[in-house]
Amino acid sequence: xxxxxxxxxxxxxxxxxxxxxxxxxxxxxxxxxxxxxxxxxxxxxxxxxxxxxxxxxxxxxxxxxxxxxxxxxxxxxxxxxxxxxxxxxxxxxxxxxxxxxxxxxxxxxxxxxxxxx
Amino acid sequence: xxxxxxxxxxxxxxxxxxxxxxxxxxxxxxxxxxxxxxxxxxxxxxxxxxxxxxxxxxxxxxxxxxxxxxxxxxxxxxxxxxxxxxxxxxxxxxxxxxxxxxxxxxxx
Numbered sequence: 649x650x651x652x653x654x655x656x657x658x659x660x661x662x663x664x665x666x667x668x669x670x671x672x673x674x675x676x677x678x679x680x681x682x683x684x685x686x687x688x689x690x691x692x693x694x695x696x697x698x699x700x701x702x703x704x705x706x707x708x709x710x711x712x713x714x715x716x717x718x719x720x721x722x723x724x725x726x727x728x729x730x731x732x733x734x735x736x737x738x739x740x741x742x743x744x745x746x747x748x749x750x751x752x753x754x755x756x757x758x759x760x761x762x763x764x765x
Numbered sequence: 766x767x768x769x770x771x772x773x774x775x776x777x778x779x780x781x782x783x784x785x786x787x788x789x790x791x792x793x794x795x796x797x798x799x800x801x802x803x804x805x806x807x808x809x810x811x812x813x814x815x816x817x818x819x820x821x822x823x824x825x826x827x828x829x830x831x832x833x834x835x836x837x838x839x840x841x842x843x844x845x846x847x848x849x850x851x852x853x854x855x856x857x858x859x860x861x862x863x864x865x866x867x868x869x870x871x872x873x
Contacts (some may be wrong), residue, residue, distance in 0.1 A: 652809075683862070685810075685862075692851075692853060692864055692865070692866045692867040693802075693804070693810065693853055693855075693864040693867075694864065695861070695862035695863065695864065698860070698862075707860040707861070709861075743809065743810065745810075749815075750797075750798055750800075750815075750857030750858075750862075751800045751812055751815045751855070751857070752800075752802070752810070752812060752855075752862075753812050753815075753821065755809035755810045755811070755812075756809055757807075757808065757809050758809070
């Protein structure tokens with residue numbers, strides 16, 4: 649079964665850092681670009697970042713550029729998001745998603761990041 | 766950057782009813798770059814439609830997509846109780862992805 653499982657969320661203070669993980673199974677991970685998408689409480693979906701299949705190219709939403717870093721380990725079939733300089737506005741459920749020709753065809757259930765003082 | 770505006774914000778319908786959801790782009794986009802998702806609380810979002818009108822694997826044929834240019838539509842021909850959820854349109858272009866703000870389909 650194709651599956652994505654996020655982990656690593658938690659409660660942090662503003663300015664803190666965290667590393668989110670997304671474990672992939674059931675498909676050939678190294679063949680796909682992967683993205684992070686988030687949903688703030690009561691808000692809609694917001695794309696955050698993408699990494700191509702080999703990890704050599706990445707892209708970010710302006711709202712996280714310079715603070716978040718996406719990377720992957722194709723041997724461990726795992727996607728990561730390093731989040732630094734956290735803000736209250738970064739509070740959200742973070743989803744990883746498999747990207748295929750511009751659409752997100754497989755999603756995880758998400759991990760909650762709460763930033764509060 | 767393309768901005769997607771969905772309407773209405775909330776659609777109140779009864780099971781068996783027909784749902785028509787709109788997604789308007791701030792400028793003309795290729796239909797091949799337009800998708801629709803269903804999202805229920807506590808669950809993973811689910812891809813419904815890609816390329817404006819192609820159903821994803823396993824999606825029932827009561828879901829259909831249409832449109833071109835700046836105006837796109839998701840239609841649910843006869844609402845099943847499991848279809849009450851939030852629906853998002855999404856565009857991809859120039860290594861950027863944008864979502865509409867969502868339409869909630871709720872039980873009347």
